[in-house]
Every structure is written in structure tokens, then in C-alpha cells.
Amino acid sequence: MRKSRFLTGVLTGALLIPAPLLAQDHSGHDMSGHTRRAMNHAQHDEGMAMPSHEAHDARDAHDPHQGGHAMPMAPGAPSMAQDIPQGPPPPDAFSGPDHAADLFFPDKDMAHARHMVRHEMGGMGTTIVMLDRLEAKLGKGSDGLSWEGALRTGGDIDRIWIKSEGQAAFGEGIEDAEVEVLWGHAIGAWFDLQAGVRQELGPDPDRTQVSLGVEGLAPYMFDISAQAFLSTKGELTARLEAETDQRLTQRLILQPRAEALFSAQRIAERGTGRGLTSLEAGVRLRYEFARQFAPYVGIEWQKKFGSTADYARVVGDDPDRVVAVAGLRAWF
């Protein structure tokens, strides 16, 4: 009972921000290209300001001294544009070959060239490798390294993401790490849906999970990521991340950032309690020598909650600590 209510809470939380966007962004999808033209006609009555000189043109067109192209419109009509229908093309416009150039050039050559121009005008993909954070963390307890990065490849709407993050303690090797392989799909102007598989690695027993989340830009320029994970053992966890860039100068940028982890259940063998399990909140100050090369320094508060904190104490970790960070942000 309590568990299921929590589940609902986590899922709602994870999807809270993009939900209205989803609804909003799809509101226009039912309009086919054909109804569009007909609907355009309404546009002039719906708040398009009518420029005064369009009206002037209308008068000119009616001036009997200037050729007298009479139009069926009332004298003194405010705009000629209002009387130009926006109907479909005349039947003649649909005659002849689909592609005029096929009459002059070999079909095979034109088919290939057509494929290429479709590809070149909006269909090309990109591949970008991002290293969001590669940083040393120094504080009470063990010092270490952590990283977060991704490779993104694909087009505007559909992309493949390979993401990785993790941390290692100096002299002790990798503490924990994860690799995600996700399919991303644009679901509106600002957000992508991302679904795939996450593999958690580390000294704790590994977990393989399915991952479902959204990532994008929220109002006030917050980069948001919300993900839910379901492991092969049936454990449900979630992660919320938010960051924003505050430009101090053109190249000096202050980035507040927070990351919260949630678990729907206690996972003793991984030292995880239930509910909000941990929170990281920090600020990083980076200097963009180049857009693609920006070293930074910062400070981060790391806090574990509830029984997650208890587990940490058992193994000698401080569940509440502040670390200094210094690192590099880069992409290629």
C-alpha cells in the first residue's frame, strides 16, 4: 500500500515537468496539410494585423486609371488580402510528371539526387561526444574522481545516446559506475523522451535496469533530466537532475546543479534505503577558453538520507559532506 503510493509519487515526480509540455506540443498534430490551407483563411480574422499599405495596394488595383483589374469586393474593403482565397491549387497544377527534371535527365540519376537533396535539407545527422564533468573531488573522507559524459548520434527527432557516469576513489578503483544506452525521441519543442537500458557496475552487486525518462530545457533555462529505472530484480528507482548556466561574462559561467536519487524500496545489498536516498547540490564556475574546452572549480554538498545514510555510516562513509571539485568540461 505505502509502496504503491510511493511508486505513484516517484513516477509523477519524474514526469511532472514535461507533462504539460507533452499535452501542449501535440495539440497541433491533428491538422493535416490539407485542412491547413482552408484554415489559413481564418487567419486574417484572428488577430493578424492588417498593414495599412496592403489596403493601399487594394485601392491601387481598383483604380480605373491603372488598368482596372476589377475584383469582386465591396468598395472600401479594408484589405485585398482578405479577398484572395486560399483554396487548393487549380487542377492543372497537378498535371504532368511528379518531377519535371525526369523529362530531361536519367531517372536513376534524378532519383539519387532527389534522395540526396532530401537528406541535405534537414535530414542529416550529427554525432557529438560530450564530457559534461571530469572532476577531482576533495574533502573529508576519501578523495576521488568522478565523470559524466555521453555520446549522442542521430537526427533532430530520433537519436541514440550512450551515457556514462561514475566515480572512483583515489587508490581504491571504481566505486560505482553506470552505462546507459538510450533511444531518444523529441516530444515537443523542448524535451526528449529517452528509453533504454542502464547497467550499474561497481563493488556492490551489479544491476541491469530498463530506463525511461525525459530530458530537456525547462522554462527559465533549466536543463532537466528525470529518469525512472526498473531493475531485473524488480527494484524501482529514480533520478532527477537540474542545472542552469548563469553567465557572469561571455566566458565565465556559474552553474548551479542538483541531483536527487529516489528508491521505491530498501535495497540492502546496495546500501540503499527507501524514499529520497541522496542529494548532491553544488555550484561550478567554469571558464570557456573555447566553447569546447572549459575548466572549472566548484563546491558540492553530498547528503544521504534515512537508512541510506545508516548504511553509509556502517561502512565508514560520511553521509553528509562537502567537497571541493575541480575539473574539465569538454566536447568533441
Place this chain on the structure above:
Amino acid sequence: MFQTPHDRRALLAGALTAGGGAAASLLFPHWARAQTHHHHGAHTATSAATEGALSGERIALNIARTSFTLGGRTASATTVNGTLPGPLIRLREGQDVELSVTNHLDVDSSIHWHGILLPFQMDGVPGVTFPGIAPHETFTYRFPVRQAGTYWYHSHSSGQEGSGLFGPLVIDPAHGERVDTEREMILMLSDWSFTPPMEIWRKLKARPDYYNFQQQALFENPSGKPWTQEQKLAWGRMRMSPMDIADVTGATYTYLINGQGPEANWTGLFRPGERVRLRVINASAMTIFNLRIPGLPFTVIAADGCDVAPVETDEIQIGVAETYDLVVTPSERAYSVIAESSDRSGFARATLAPRAGMVAPVPPLRKPPRLTMKDMGMSMGSGGAPMDHSGHDMGSMEGMDHADSGMEMNHSMRDPATAPGVELTPGVDMLAPMPTDRTGERGLGLDDVDHRVLVYTDLQTPEDRDDLAPPTREIVVHLTGNMERYMWSFDGRRFSEMVEPIRLAHNERVRFTLVNETMMTHPIHLHGFFFDLVNGKGQRRPRKHTVNVLPAGKVSFDVTADAPGDWAFHCHLLLHMMSGMFNVVTVRPLEGGAA
């Protein structure tokens, strides 16, 4: 083949130029160099721009990679006949021409004759009008020359126009110029980066503000205009930047005139008191320029190759692919020609002088403009009281992010009701709530300059026209985009999404209304036709082939579909086109005009 003698002469002269101390050491085409070091005098009317031009009925052009040096750095450019810009092609109205273009690249190439009326299969757009020119093959373009004026040519393949593949094309009228001048010069504006165009595009896909170093920041306010917390919140709420004027800036571009950077200072020589015709061509990939000649007013006599009634002004905004012919009468002194990029991140510079070596002061860059409420389409329409538009941002506007509230007086920035023709795809980040006709307004950043600036409503033909039938159909095209994703489209659909072409019937007269739903200026170009700009000039409406549509602006033009075939229609910002802001206009039936 037959132009070898010319090439050799160009080579010799090139060596002389280098010896003369020009900082950029590429072989410049003869037309772009002559004025700098030779004073031909006024014994022939068009000495400078005629010298070294390719003329006649048979012309051979060779596309190849050529090393290009600028400011001590060398890169590989794609060129025509080995120069950047390419050679001047000078034709005469009424002649026939045969242009054999050989592609020496290892990828497909093409040349499009920008603004030229010709059979569609000679227009040079791969995949639309012909298959393109395969590596090491020759394509021969043949067409009758039916017009006069200032035009240009450029590649329509794989972003090659962004790496040097363009040149001027001037057609002399069959029956003499309307305006006599003693001398003429070509000023071909362009933008050069050592980063190839498609890598620039990739960087923008990764980070759309990659090249923008004029952002609003806590300790920096590049525009110098007041910036309140309210404004900051309003823009943040919309997830947009008010400093988003140009996608690609002086951070990577060097702005060139006739292939030379500001330091090299291309110089055109005149005799004091002469009337000089400047043929200005914006051959940039991504740069809209504001051009002025401090101390020297100029008279605009042609736009996009077509004569207009002379209008004197002090500054023009010239969109990518537009051309203007200007007449100046300089005195015994030097003048700087300054073409600032519209975001004021850099400028191109040339000098007009009576003697070589003279220079005039170069004014510092003016402050970059900042977008206002009006550029978001938030101005009040005809139904409301006129608001004060003098540079006020929308800080005080309420409720503009409540897209789902459905309130009437609500300035939603993505309300589908404002643009029923647009599909609200992920490629659409805003719909201007109240787009307005801005053809009577100055371009971005020129509102508050204290001299005259040309606006589209200043343009009119010298005489009344008798070919302006009223249109029988209106086609509304919305210019859409998503800056954050760097996606650009018409009506929310990229060309790659198998969009329907815009279908016209042969000789149908159509009104196009372009509605800019974005906050960038888009220079929109229709191949194969001149269109008649709806700018309030009645029977003297000017003819153009490319028109700037200001942010949240509307532009209407009428066109008679008298050229059967398939024609490209696109934003002439190269990387907008290559992100999907492109479509095909078909004119059917084909019989009786295509061949």
C-alpha cells in the same frame, strides 16, 4: 580552354598584387583586383568591372579546391577558376549563353545562377532541377539571357557556397542603362571561416549559441540598453536569448569584400566627381550586412538586378543573396565602405579613393542590437492602441508563457490558433502571437541610427507597370524554427520530411504571404521568378528574387507562374536551408515552356 590567356594574365597580375603588400595572398579574380592597382581612367565607361570578365556565348568554368590564405592562415576553398570570389561573368541582354562547368572536386557540385530567368533544367539545383555535376564531369548550361542587372552565381551543393564557390554575374542591358555612370565597381560581400560550413552546422546542433559572444550576462550588457530582472525572467521563461541575432558570427567569420578582409582593405579607385556605380552583392553563407559609406550618401538605382526609381539613402541592410546597385559621386578624398554584420560582431571594409594607398577612418563597431517585444510578434495589432515600440522589451508583458491557459488576451508564444497552417512539431519553438507587416521598418539594429536607412517601402519601379494582375489565390508560408534544437523549416516541416511541394498552375497569379514565426531575419529566395513585392507602391511595386522577412514580420509578394518546371524556394541562410527550411515550387503543366 579558350580562357587560358586570361588565366595567365591573372596569374601575373596576382604576383604583382602580392608584391604590393596585400595581406591576403590568394589569386584574386581580375575584376576584384583591378581597381586596387590600376587606374584605367574613365575612357571606357565600365573599365574596372569589364576587365578580365568572362563574356561571349561560350564560357568555361572549373570548380576545384584551391588554397586560400587570409591573415596568414591557409585553408582549402572551393572555387571557380581558382579564385575567391569566382570570375566575373558579364553577359548582354538578348544573347544566348553556354556555360560549361567542370567539377574537379571529388564530390558532387553545381552552379546555380541566382536571380536568372531561365528554363528550369538550367537552374542548377541538384535533386530538383538536374542531377548535379558528378566528380570530373562537365555540365553545360544553355539559356537565353532575357534580363539585365547585377546577379551572382553559387554552388547549390553540400554547403560549398560557404567555402568560396560563388562569383558575380552582371548583365548589360540591350538598350543602354537607365542611369549613366562613368565608372563601376563590384562589391561582393562574403563571410569566410576556417571551420568548414558543415562543421559549423554540427557545432550549432550541439550548442546553438556556440558563436554568440554577445550575450546578456550578469556583468556584461553588450547592447548597452537597460536590462531589468523582469526582462531577464521574461526571456528565461521563453527559453530564448534576446541577443540571438546571428547564428554564426565574427567569432569565426572574417567578413570579406571582393575576397579581401578588413585589413587587406580592397580599394576602388575613382576620379573625383565621377558618378560611380557600386554593384553590391551579398554572397555570404550566413551574414546579413548593414552597409554604409560614412560621408558619402548613395542613391539606390536597382534592387536584385531590377531598376528602381532612384532613392537616396545612407545605409542599407542587405540580406544574404540580395543585390543592390548604388550610385555615388565621391569627392577628392578617401571613403570607407563599412558592412557590419547585423549582430555587429564584425565588419567587412573596403576603401573608395582617388589614389591607391589612401585610407579613410574606420568607425568602431556599433553596439549589437537586442531583440524587443516587437521581434517576438508581441506588438498590438490594428485592433489595439498603438504601443510605444521604441525598443521596449516584454518585461512588463504578463502571461506569455501560459500556453495552456487559453485566455484571450494572453500572448502565448506557442498558441496554435495564431498560425493554423503550422504543425506544432518539435521543430517549432515559438509562434509569433501577432506578426505584422514590417516592410516599412528598418532592419534589426537600425531603428536608432541617426541617418537615413533604406526600407522596402522605399523601393518602386521607375515607371508604372502594366503587368500587375491581381492574384487569384493566396499561399501562406510560415517560417518556423527551434533555436535550441537548431531546426528550421516552413510550416513546421523540414524538407527532409517528404513535404508536399507548393503547386502552382502555369500562368496562375499567386500571392505568397510569408509569416516569420521566429525571432531571426530570414532572407527568402524563390528561384526562377521575379516576384512583385506588396509594399504599398501600387503599380510601381518592385520586382525582387529574395526578400528579408524581419522577426515576427509578414511579407507578401505576388508572382505569375510563367515558368513551368520545378523551382527551389528556401531561406538563403545556408545553414537554415540545410536544416530543412527549403521546399520546391512546381509549375504545371510543363508543355509549352519547359524546353
